[in-house]
């Protein structure tokens with residue numbers, strides 16, 4: 336990967352313009368409804384300059400800081416996932432004519448390719464996992480089409496939230512792969528790193544200036560500090576076997592007593608992929624749409640099996656979420672399903688902390704009753 | 708290829724197996740070939756309503772037609788079972804890993820089913836009976852809740868009259884006029900004479916029954932790896948994407964629905980998985 340130079344702060348718009356010229360729909364972080372959200376971004380003036388986020392279990396607050404920086408914050412509730420795996424989308428349509436004949440058609444419309452500005456390391460790691468899920472043996476054509484044209488401008492993290500633990504999962508704070516361009520933000524501008532040929536072509540159009548070694552040193556140091564500031568971590572042991580050996584651990588009951596089974600955690604998690612399918616008939620009956628929407632293992636319907644629910648209690652559902660995310664993912668996708676973004680901790684209305692639960696459940700020498 | 712898009716199928720024939728169970732004989736209207744293996748399933752789509760996973764019961768070599776036996780349990784299945792010949796539905800499939808038919812060649816086969824004339828076992832019975840020379844002795848053990856539930860009564864009679872086929876039926880609760888065995892299907896194991904070293908077992912039905920069945924067969928000397936179970940879970944996408952069908956690390960739609968006993972033993976019967 337190349338370090339191409341520094342893009343002066345005042346020239347950041349040139350990056351958006353270069354992407355727009357190439358036909359991209361540019362998406363970037365902005366303050367909306369008291370949170371940082373990734374939305375259509377036409378002007379760098381829309382970026383959250385001078386904002387930071389304070390995150391804690393069950394709490395997210397934005398506040399102002401004296402800083403010219405646009406990325407002096409960690410994560411918003413969502414980032415890349417909704418742009419690839421949409422929260423709601425029509426998979427196909429069926430039409431029925433007067434004779435009862437059915438006609439099925441796909442509704443795939445390839446919109447403009449998307450360029451995302453400011454993707455974090457955790458989100459890129461999550462994207463790599465979603466790729467494995469949706470583009471494995473059977474490819475999801477909708478995800479595939481959007482993924483194929485996605486342009487990613489990553490941003491190395493220097494401002495982790497208290498809920499972040501990407502250093503412990505090995506996914507951040509430096510973005511290591513999966514980007515076209517990566518930026519390190521300094522007060523005076525952005526160090527630009529090229530990840531792909533596509534990225535190099537865009538970088539070549541930018542008014543870059545030569546960067547100085549001390550600027551690189553400073554950027555490096557900020558990333559390192561971001562890792563050191565993180566105090567949450569997942570236990571480093573083999574969580575898959577530890578969790579499945581403790582399916583009857585009393586802590587499951589304790590966490591279930593607090594958990595509202597609301598599914599906030601799964602909807603903010605950048606790796607969660609569950610979705611439900613549903614038919615939405617048009618009035619008149621000649622046409623119907625088959626829609627998919629994000630679902631959660633915390634919903635009653637998730638494990639419904641004709642007249643019977645496999646996971647009737649919150650305890651079963653929380654256990655499903657944790658044993659899947661930190662356990663079964665290893666078998667399914669070769670690694671844990673957690674990238675340490677901390678979103679599920681922040682957005683849980685009762686502040687349940689995945690690192691704390693995983694530690695409590697797997698950290699002792701608990702054995703099932705009756706075993707030696 | 709869009710793995711979510713159904714094909715159109717037309718109902719050629721409809722037969723009532725029991726008051727709430729109907730068999731539909733289907734023909735795909737696009738004329739394209741359709742191949743499946745016993746134990747695999749299709750997603751059947753009721754217009755304007757949704758899809759449901761149903762296993763194929765016909766034999767794979769049945770002249771371009773395929774048969775599904777559907778029990779009316781929910782919105783989609785109630786609608787499907789109410790359709791008339793000529794009616795049209797959507798169909799995607801086949802999906803999943805079926806029964807180990809190649810591995811079972813040259814072996815005796817024991818089929819243990821519980822509940823409503825378990826559909827996944829019917830395709831395997833058809834498969835074996837139409838390739839009789841490839842398989843040894845066939846034992847069919849069917850458990851039902853009430854003797855009323857026993858669908859395919861006539862089929863069981865026909866099968867039991869065939870050479871080298873034994874059919875044993877057990878009812879949990881006997882109705883007047885029932886002369887068969889009363890008790891759980893696993894209590895029939897006492898009467899089973901197995902050559903344990905050359906027998907493959909295939910189980911389907913309620914999980915408690917399959918657990919008891921698999922354990923019982925192991926007691927009779929069967930190798931754990933020779934015991935296969937057909938699992939059921941909420942299925943929506945059938946291609947390993949939607950996440951609903953997971954049992955531990957398995958996607959039942961893709962890694963199953965047929966599993967070897969050791970693959971599911973640890974979680975089968977653990978509430979919540």
Ligand code: SF4
Nearest residue numbers: 604673674676677679
């Ligand atoms: S489990 Fe929580 S911390 Fe881990 S990736 Fe999902 S939302 Fe982020």
Ligand code: SF4
Nearest residue numbers: 594595597598600683
């Ligand atoms: S852990 Fe928190 S966010 Fe997740 S379902 Fe329970 S209450 Fe909701």
Ligand code: FES
Nearest residue numbers: 945949950952960
């Ligand atoms: S049915 Fe969707 S993942 Fe198996």
